[in-house]
Amino acid sequence: MKIVFALIKRNIKLFFKDKAMFLTSLITPAILLVLYATFLGNVYRDSFLAFLPEGLVLSDQVLGGIVGGQLMSSILAVSCVTVAVCSNFLTVQDKANGSIRDFLVSPVHPAALAVGYYIASFCSTMIICLCAAVICFVYLAFVGWYLAVADVFLILLDIFLLVLFGTALSSIINLFLSTNGQISAFGTIVSSGYGFVSGAYMPISQFSSVLQNVIACLPGTYGTSLMRGHCMQGAISELASLGIPADAIAEIKRSLDCSISFFGHEVSTLGSYGILIGTDLLLIAVYVLLNVYRMKKAKK
Amino acid sequence: MKNIIEIRHLTKKFGEIVAVNDLSFSVKEGELFAFLGINGAGKSTTINILCKQLAKDAGEVLIDGISQDVDSAITKRELGVVFQNSVLDMSLTVLENLESRAALYGLFDKDCKDRIEELARLLDFSELLRRPVGKLSGGQRRRIDIARALLHHPKILILDEPTTGLDPQTRSLLWRVISDLRKSEQMTVFLTTHYMEETTDADHIVILDSGRIVAEGTPLSLKNAYTGDFVTLYGVSEEAVKALGFPYTSHPGGYRLMLPSTGSATALIIAHPELFVDYEITKGNMDDVFLAATGKSLGEERGK
Numbered sequence: 001m002k003i004v005f006a007l008i009k010r011n012i013k014l015f016f017k018d019k020a021m022f023l024t025s026l027i028t029p030a031i032l033l034v035l036y037a038t039f040l041g042n043v044y045r046d047s048f049l050a051f052l053p054e055g056l057v058l059s060d061q062v063l064g065g066i067v068g069g070q071l072m073s074s075i076l077a078v079s080c081v082t083v084a085v086c087s088n089f090l091t092v093q094d095k096a097n098g099s100i101r102d103f104l105v106s107p108v109h110p111a112a113l114a115v116g117y118y119i120a121s122f123c124s125t126m127i128i129c130l131c132a133a134v135i136c137f138v139y140l141a142f143v144g145w146y147l148a149v150a151d152v153f154l155i156l157l158d159i160f161l162l163v164l165f166g167t168a169l170s171s172i173i174n175l176f177l178s179t180n181g182q183i184s185a186f187g188t189i190v191s192s193g194y195g196f197v198s199g200a201y202m203p204i205s206q207f208s209s210v211l212q213n214v215i216a217c218l219p220g221t222y223g224t225s226l227m228r229g230h231c232m233q234g235a236i237s238e239l240a241s242l243g244i245p246a247d248a249i250a251e252i253k254r255s256l257d258c259s260i261s262f263f264g265h266e267v268s269t270l271g272s273y274g275i276l277i278g279t280d281l282l283l284i285a286v287y288v289l290l291n292v293y294r295m296k297k298a299k300k
Numbered sequence: 301m302k303n304i305i306e307i308r309h310l311t312k313k314f315g316e317i318v319a320v321n322d323l324s325f326s327v328k329e330g331e332l333f334a335f336l337g338i339n340g341a342g343k344s345t346t347i348n349i350l351c352k353q354l355a356k357d358a359g360e361v362l363i364d365g366i367s368q369d370v371d372s373a374i375t376k377r378e379l380g381v382v383f384q385n386s387v388l389d390m391s392l393t394v395l396e397n398l399e400s401r402a403a404l405y406g407l408f409d410k411d412c413k414d415r416i417e418e419l420a421r422l423l424d425f426s427e428l429l430r431r432p433v434g435k436l437s438g439g440q441r442r443r444i445d446i447a448r449a450l451l452h453h454p455k456i457l458i459l460d461e462p463t464t465g466l467d468p469q470t471r472s473l474l475w476r477v478i479s480d481l482r483k484s485e486q487m488t489v490f491l492t493t494h495y496m497e498e499t500t501d502a503d504h505i506v507i508l509d510s511g512r513i514v515a516e517g518t519p520l521s522l523k524n525a526y527t528g529d530f531v532t533l534y535g536v537s538e539e540a541v542k543a544l545g546f547p548y549t550s551h552p553g554g555y556r557l558m559l560p561s562t563g564s565a566t567a568l569i570i571a572h573p574e575l576f577v578d579y580e581i582t583k584g585n586m587d588d589v590f591l592a593a594t595g596k597s598l599g600e601e602r603g604k
Contacts, residue, residue: 006403017391098387105351106404107373
């Protein structure tokens with residue numbers, strides 16, 4: 001156990017000390033912030049206002065809570081996966097620069113190495129995402145705080161589950177990568193693509209129905225939807241108290257991806273959690289099995 | 301002395317290419333063992349199998365009497381490896397690197413601290429402990445690589461071209477430390493190198509070519525078996541040297557003749573005293589042994 005702990009410590013230190021790896025992991029949230037500052041904030045605001053009945057005027061506080069919640073959910077949902085992918089690149093980097101050979105000549109069990117990489121990547125991502133969450137909470141406190149205590153805890157739970165998802169997914173993919181060129185290509189695809197497929201740059205509801213169905217098959221989508229729901233729940237509830245009809249609120253929630261449908265069937269919050277937790281467990285099981293298979297193959 | 305490494309009928313293929321072909325040799329405890337061959341001869345493949353980084357196709361590898369197939373965790377504990385290129389973490393400090401690697405062998409807290417301090421004194425890097433490895437010079441980094449390999453008091457130190465690219469002063473320091481360790485800890489050193497002069501102190505040499513052993517023995521037995529004497533003649537014409545009927549090469553200021561033995565050199569001097577006004581006689585060196593045994597020169601490898 002002490003050996004695994006030492007490996008985790010080494011991996012986390014290496015991630016935060018390796019400026020290239022650390023900064024690469026922040027590219028997607030940084031892009032999102034720039035997009036938000038330049039035009040995305042206005043797009044969010046305008047598209048939301050388009051759903052409101054004519055003549056209804058919202059306070060800046062409510063509007064700030066909704067648009068800020070949308071931004072927060074986008075940043076967190078994307079970061080949980082892209083930061084996990086980038087921090088997990090250490091696994092591949094160790095193969096590319098030969099450090100893994102140094103571990104494999106030692107008597108340490110390969111399973112300890114695999115666990116060390118997984119937990120370190122999970123911890124590094126959690127540290128960054130929790131810091132991002134704190135910054136987002138402070139931001140929301142300024143522009144419009146409508147979160148209940150339960151929402152805050154559910155957001156933390158969403159972060160936990162999405163980071164588990166991102167870490168497990170990237171751990172499996174990284175088993176098949178071995179060069180810096182490959183991680184660079186994979187990182188670029190994930191960093192640029194995940195924001196779109198998770199609906200961070202643009203709500204999924206605005207995609208074509210075919211694309212919506214494809215995206216509904218991706219388990220990460222349900223994590224994003226949960227995050228969005230919990231980040232915006234308080235502000236949207238405030239709309240009800242302003243007299244906006246329930247139908248309109250349901251439509252707003254759907255358009256903002258707070259609720260998501262799978263081939264026409266709306267997926268409940270519990271259903272989304274079920275899909276996300278199930279996917280996490282499945283991916284971890286696949287990661288373990290692949291490692292066991294590789295160890296057996298290496299012994300032959 | 302007992303055999304600390306025994307390799308029996310080792311074979312490894314990569315597709316159609318036979319990298320190691322029915323290789324058998326042993327290394328005695330405490331000896332300096334030199335393993336020579338050009339790139340692609342099978343040295344690295346053998347070392348990788350020895351370190352359990354690569355699976356073998358056939359044969360057996362025993363470390364200190366224990367088969368790797370039985371318990372590689374035990375055999376790995378006996379090995380310390382200095383790789384051709386540094387595999388330490390460049391962003392971490394020397395201390396962080398050594399602590400993380402020591403943990404792999406169950407060395408923690410005070411034991412770890414004491415061992416690192418001991419190695420820092422031995423290899424003269426106490427002042428480097430807080431510096432990132434990426435900021436060190438090649439020689440400094442090499443000292444840390446060796447310290448890392450020695451952290452767990454291995455019985456066998458595998459040095460894979462350890463001094464390539466190092467300045468003479470650092471090479472000398474490394475060899476002094478390794479020599480002291482061999483004496484004080486009865487440590488076996490398994491060396492691959494492109495510098496033939498580093499093999500002159502070896503107890504046993506194996507020369508590999510195309511995955512097979514082409515020559516083995518002590519430096520002296522190899523020199524006697526594979527090289528004769530060299531006579532360098534100065535201030536003579538090439539025609540006169542050619543007329544002597546022995547193979548020769550051009551040498552700065554003269555010509556270098558290769559003769560089968562010291563006796564034939566003596567006979568040549570007596571027969572042609574007019575040519576032997578300014579000359580020197582030397583024994584063949586390990587470069588000559590390598591060339592004679594493999595038909596290839598390691599000088600080309602060093603240039604690569």
